[in-house]
Each structure stands twice: as structure tokens, then as C-alpha cells.
Amino acid sequence: MGRHEALAAVEDTGDLARVLAARFDGAPAEEVIAAAREQFADGLALVSSFGAESAVLLHLAARVDPALPVLFIDTGKLFPATLRYRDTLVERFGLRDVRVLKPSVEDLQAEDPTGALWMRDTDACCDIRKVRPLARAVAGLDAWISGRKRFQASSRSNIPLFEADGPRVKVNPLADWDPGDLRAYMQAHDLPAHPLVAEGYPSIGCMPCTSPVAEGEDPRAGRWRGGEKTECGIHFPLPQENENGAGI
Ligand code: SF4
Numbered sequence: 061m062g063r064h065e066a067l068a069a070v071e072d073t074g075d076l077a078r079v080l081a082a083r084f085d086g087a088p089a090e091e092v093i094a095a096a097r098e099q100f101a102d103g104l105a106l107v108s109s110f111g112a113e114s115a116v117l118l119h120l121a122a123r124v125d126p127a128l129p130v131l132f133i134d135t136g137k138l139f140p141a142t143l144r145y146r147d148t149l150v151e152r153f154g155l156r157d158v159r160v161l162k163p164s165v166e167d168l169q170a171e172d173p174t175g176a177l178w179m180r181d182t183d184a185c186c187d188i189r190k191v192r193p194l195a196r197a198v199a200g201l202d203a204w205i206s207g208r209k210r211f212q213a214s215s216r217s218n219i220p221l222f223e224a225d226g227p228r229v230k231v232n233p234l235a236d237w238d239p240g241d242l243r244a245y246m247q248a249h250d251l252p253a254h255p256l257v258a259e260g261y262p263s264i265g266c267m268p269c270t271s272p273v274a275e276g277e278d279p280r281a282g283r284w285r286g287g288e289k290t291e292c293g294i295h296f297p298l299p300q301e302n303e304n305g306a307g308i
Contacts, residue, residue, distance in 0.1 A: 073224045080222040080229070089117075089233035092221055093124045096203060096231045103202030104231075105129040105159075107194065110146040111264040115251040116242055117207040117234055122153035129157045131197050131204070135189035136163060137178065137266035141255045148252060161193040178268050182287065189266075203229040211238050212263075213280055239279075 070076040080099070084092050096104055106121050108114045108130055121128050132146060150158050167188045171177065178185040198204055204225075209232075210217050219235050234242075246253065256264055260272030262279040271282040 073227055073229055077220070077222040077224045077229045081220045084221055087221075089237070090120050090123060092231065092233040093121055093128075093205065096205060096222075096229075096233075097125055097128060100201075100203040100229070103200075104204065105131050105198070105201055106205040107131045107133075107198075108207065109133070109265070110142055110149060110254075112254045112257050112262055113209075113242055114207060115149055115253070116237075116245050117205070118149055118153055118155065119245075119249055119251055120233065121205070122155055126154045127156045129159060130155055131159050131161055131194065133161045133190050133193055135266050136168075136175070137189065137268055139256060139264065139267050139270075142264060145252075145254050152252070159197065161197050163189045163193055167192060178266070182269060198228060201228060203231055205231045205233065207234055208232050209234050209237050213278075 070079055080095070084095055087095075106117065106128055108118055110118075110132060118130070121130070134143075146158075149155070168175075171188055172185065177188070208216050208219055210219055219232050221232055221235055223230050223232070245251070254261075254264060260274075261270060261282060262273055263283055264270055265283055269283060271285045273279060273282040
């Protein structure tokens, strides 16, 4: 069977992810994205924060198919520079289907009416502003692409190219890239950096929960600094569809 032959017969998500991970082990990221697009067609989207390292994955995806849906979670707490950077990359790469996900008005009114929830419960805030909007958006999808890399954190040190995420497959085309690979790709394609990188932010999330990082610190040390939290929750198993099949 050729590397790009579709796997319609494999019904179990975990089996499908394992077969794809084995088949594309060592393949270039662009080939992995192309294979995912072929395998999952319109059931595939890419999730991007338009953060410090996002340009590489978005550029690769645009080379494969600029019409690939891109999901962007606007928590309402992002740096204005991130929104401007998003607009710059969308125009530069010709991305044609960027979908902005926002927290629901009902959730905000009920659970974060003053917008200060992040000060006392970051997990609850991320749940309302990131996890639930993404869960609703991916409810109708078969697979989604993430930009996670193994070097970023110990919690990410074993991520495969394809993995099961509940009933969906999560695709990690840059899993084995290191900072040198990213820098080289940015330079080779003259990609613009997020403006906050030059100000000491190697990892960029929401404004209240992101601080600059000192030389030699872990690149994600500025995320939720001072707490034990290291992930926003969108890369934990997402809430699944309810009995009626509607997204939560
Ligand atoms: Fe809220 Fe901070 Fe999470 Fe953003 S990163 S959703 S502000 S807790």
C-alpha cells in the first residue's frame, strides 16, 4: 500500500492514528499535512494561536492548500499585537478560510461577568475561553492539525505525528522539529516574526498570563508564571459531543 493511499477500512481512531504515524514516520511536515488533507478532506482543520512559532506551520499548510480551514481562538484576552500578526500572516500566505472562535456570551455572563476569572481560577478561565470554543468548532471534524513540538515541554516530549484525540485524530506535523529547524525555515522563506518575540516572549498566549522569559529559561516559563499550570487544556482530551451529537 502506498504511503498516501487512504485508509477508509480503518474505523477505530486509535488504530488509524497508529497506522498513519508509522506510515509517515520521518516524512517531511509538508507531506504529513498533505496526507492529512487527503485522508480527512473537509473533515480536517488546523488550529493556530498565531503565536511565536505559528508562521512555520501556517506557511506549510498554505503551500499544501490555502483553503484549509484555520481555527483561531480569540479569547478576548490576547495581545493586540497577536491580532495584527494574524492579519499579516493571513494576507501574506493567502489563507482563505480562517475561522475566529470566541467564548460564548452565555458562558461569559454566567461564569466570568467581570472578565477577572483568570485572577482566581486559570483552569476555569481557559475552559470558558479556549477549551469550550474549540470543542464546539471541532465537533463536526474528523481530525485537526496542531503545531506542538516535542522540545517545547516535558509534557510534549513524546507526541507522535498522528494521535487519537477522542473520536478525532490530532496531527502534529512539527512534532520532531527543534528551534534550529524553525529558525532555518523562517529564514529560508523570509517569514515575519511575531513582534513580541523580539521583546522576550518566545511563547505567547493571553496578555494576563504571559510574561517575558529570561535568557536560559524554559521557553514556556512565561506562561502562567508562578503557578503549576503548563497547558491551557485544549491539548487534553476535549469535551465530547453530547447525546444529541451537538458540540459542548
Ligand atoms: Fe484566561 Fe489566562 Fe487562560 Fe487566557 S490563558 S484563557 S486569560 S486563564
